[in-house]
Amino acid sequence: MKTLIADLGATNARLAITEDCVSLLSKASYKMNEFNSLNHLLKHYIEENNISNFEISGIIGVAAPVISNEVNFVNNNFSFSVAEIESSFFQKGLKVLNDVEMQIYALNNYSEDKLIKIGNEIDFSSGSKILVVPGTGLGLAILISGKSMATEAGHTSVPVYNNEIIELLDDFKRKNGRTATFEDLISGKGISYIYGVISKNFNHTLSNYEIIKNANNDNNCSNTKKTILDILAIFLRFSALTIGSKGGVYLSGSLAASLFEDIDFDDFRENFEKSETMDEFLKGIPLYLIKEDNLGFLGALEVCRNAKNKS
Numbered sequence: 001m002k003t004l005i006a007d008l009g010a011t012n013a014r015l016a017i018t019e020d021c022v023s024l025l026s027k028a029s030y031k032m033n034e035f036n037s038l039n040h041l042l043k044h045y046i047e048e049n050n051i052s053n054f055e056i057s058g059i060i061g062v063a064a065p066v067i068s069n070e071v072n073f074v075n076n077n078f079s080f081s082v083a084e085i086e087s088s089f090f091q092k093g094l095k096v097l098n099d100v101e102m103q104i105y106a107l108n109n110y111s112e113d114k115l116i117k118i119g120n121e122i123d124f125s126s127g128s129k130i131l132v133v134p135g136t137g138l139g140l141a142i143l144i145s146g147k148s149m150a151t152e153a154g155h156t157s158v159p160v161y162n163n164e165i166i167e168l169l170d171d172f173k174r175k176n177g178r179t180a181t182f183e184d185l186i187s188g189k190g191i192s193y194i195y196g197v198i199s200k201n202f203n204h205t206l207s208n209y210e211i212i213k214n215a216n217n218d219n220n221c222s223n224t225k226k227t228i229l230d231i232l233a234i235f236l237r238f239s240a241l242t243i244g245s246k247g248g249v250y251l252s253g254s255l256a257a258s259l260f261e262d263i264d265f266d267d268f269r270e271n272f273e274k275s276e277t278m279d280e281f282l283k284g285i286p287l288y289l290i291k292e293d294n295l296g297f298l299g300a301l302e303v304c305r306n307a308k309n310k311s
Helices: 038-048 082-089 099-109 163-176 188-199 208-216 219-243 254-259 265-272 279-283 295-310
Strands: 002-008 012-018 025-031 056-062 070-072 079-081 094-098 115-117 129-134 138-144 147-150 248-252 287-290
Touching: 002 038, 002 099, 002 295, 012 295, 025 038, 038 082, 056 082, 056 099, 056 295, 079 082, 082 094, 094 099, 094 147, 094 295, 099 129, 099 138, 099 147, 099 248, 099 295, 129 219, 129 254, 138 219, 163 188, 163 219, 188 208, 188 219, 208 219, 208 254, 219 248, 219 254, 219 265, 219 279, 265 287
Parallel strands: 002 056, 056 094, 129 248, 248 287
Antiparallel strands: 002 012, 012 025, 070 079, 115 287, 129 138, 138 147
């Protein structure tokens, strides 16, 4: 039986077919804003690849919380009914889960050789893991005993932890009428916003890529990158302590890869471990960077294999 796999982020959609839960066929990438609905996107892909919806099951990861039967994306206008999509396209069944929840399943069979260690630590033998993916938004999922759990941790509020961030948080609250969340700052939109505050130029035309890439040549860009990394270290520390992720904290996505170019991993590690009460615990938690373009597909294949083994 064929299974359609879809990894739907806020900006990009990636789709493929698997027949054996191991290899991928008919891989395709699209911009989400090219389509007005999930029905439109799936119909386009299925027709483009001459697939009969009577022959396929589906595994879809979405950049949104999956609440009962309804899915409403946070950072774009997509929304859909799981039951409707299953009835229209997937006669052999459909599984919908959060996109980072789907991605973290890949860690069950991910080669350690592909992991980039951030700083040094004393590895715990095992334990829960967390995957953090900054991008258009900020996703976090948990892996416990091989099973995944979605969270909306990116929507927790950023604490005032030093004088430098007070101006940033005060400005955000004045402009938006609410407290900044971690997702507001550790994301694509956060890069542009933080640069605007630091440079005192909210009308700048620099792209997020240019801001991060110019960090070694421009003080405002450098301070923007440093601020984001400081906030990220705090988010990872809070998350690791809350979840007790002795199995490690994993970072993925193109934004994470860009942020960790040309920096001292040991400095970030030291920032992550800052705690007056739990520093020894934090020192034992591995930090890893994953540079993998297909983590969503790899996670979906793991979900596919699990379903196949149960049937």
